[in-house]
Amino acid sequence: MIPTRGYAATDPKTPLGPFDFKRRDPRPNDVLIEVLHCGVCHSDIHQARDEWGGSIFPMVPGHEVVGTVTSVGADVSRWRVGETVGVGVFVDSCRKCEACLAGEEQYCLEGMTVTYNGLERDGKTPTYGGYSERIVVDESYLLRIPDGIPLDGAAPLLCAGITTYSPIRHFGGDQARDAAVLGLGGLGHMGVKFLKAMGARVTVLSHSPGKQDDALRLGADDFVATADDDVFEKNAGRFDFILDTVSASHDYNAYLRLLRRDGTMVIVGLPDPSTLEPGALINKRRRLAGSVIGGIRETQEMLDFCAEHGIASDIETIRIQDVNEAYERTMRSDVRYRFVIDLASLREGEC
Structure with missing residues (x-):
């Protein structure tokens, strides 16, 4: 021993x-x-x-x-x-x-x-x-x-890296034209880096307006303060893909409606349970999915991707x-x- x-x-x-x-x-x-x-x-x-x-x-x-x-x-x-x-x-x-x-x-x-x-x-x-x-x-x-x-x-x-990389790859976020990252923390900041390196136009969705400068520094193209009154109406149907990294309770339905037809929102945080309205999914054939880390092979792929694109936490x-x-x-x-x-x-x- x-x-x-x-x-x-x-x-x-x-x-x-x-x-x-x-x-x-x-x-x-x-x-x-x-x-x-x-x-x-x-x-x-x-x-x-x-x-x-x-x-x-x-x-x-x-x-x-x-x-x-x-x-x-x-x-x-x-x-x-x-x-x-x-x-x-x-x-x-x-x-x-x-x-x-x-x-x-x-x-x-x-x-x-x-x-x-x-x-x-x-x-x-x-x-x-x-x-x-x-x-x-x-x-x-x-x-x-x-x-x-x-x-x-x-x-x-x-x-944090593989938790965000895996769902982006698996659910096609790397093919998205307009992608959003919900929450800018340990997970969210990695999501921004990966999506940007994969060629997406990236928007950060955050309830903290003070994170806007950081979001843009990390490579985001846009920042949306979700506390604004009309933000969900203005951005309805805007995104192909949303990576939801928030661990606090929030309204899935509101964010699902930001997806266009056939869009996907993937949960990687662990918030308290939230009520899901079927209409938020049914009306535009949207998907709500979940993901946890990745296997050894995919994690190695992620590390090699980071080396190739100069990405670190x-x-x-x-x-x-x-x-x-x-x-x-x-x-x-x-x-x-x-x-x-x-x-x-x-x-x-x-x-």
């Missing part, structure tokens, strides 16, 4: 703090990784505070992990010591169901093994995430970080000792647009 330091939530009410635990020794197909950077995802906060239920404590969060291979198991063929790799939202799956065989491990019929706050395939060993100095992962569930992407800016791509780098403040700031939307932990702070400083 490998002694490991990290930061953990010990219960839903206590701030995260130093935590010593043990990683397994690498099995024949495992890779040992020194963690360099780990993104702070909004879902880390929900799970550390048990806001979704089912949290497993103590919990070491973090599923946007970038690091360096420091050793490999005897049967590892894909990776070498010194390579830079990524670990995303899951670290294993059943490998035999229809979804896994199709390269869609995130939809594993037996359930994917999440990087933290889950159990390994034995059903009893807890998984611990990237707020730590090292992690051990099966070689089949690692990703290659291409040259040209800043390593800290690459970390959020492993969740907009980040603010923090020390791990400041993670609790980062949680509070994230809840206030006081970050542009993702916090990333520099794990050197764990190795070099006092915890």
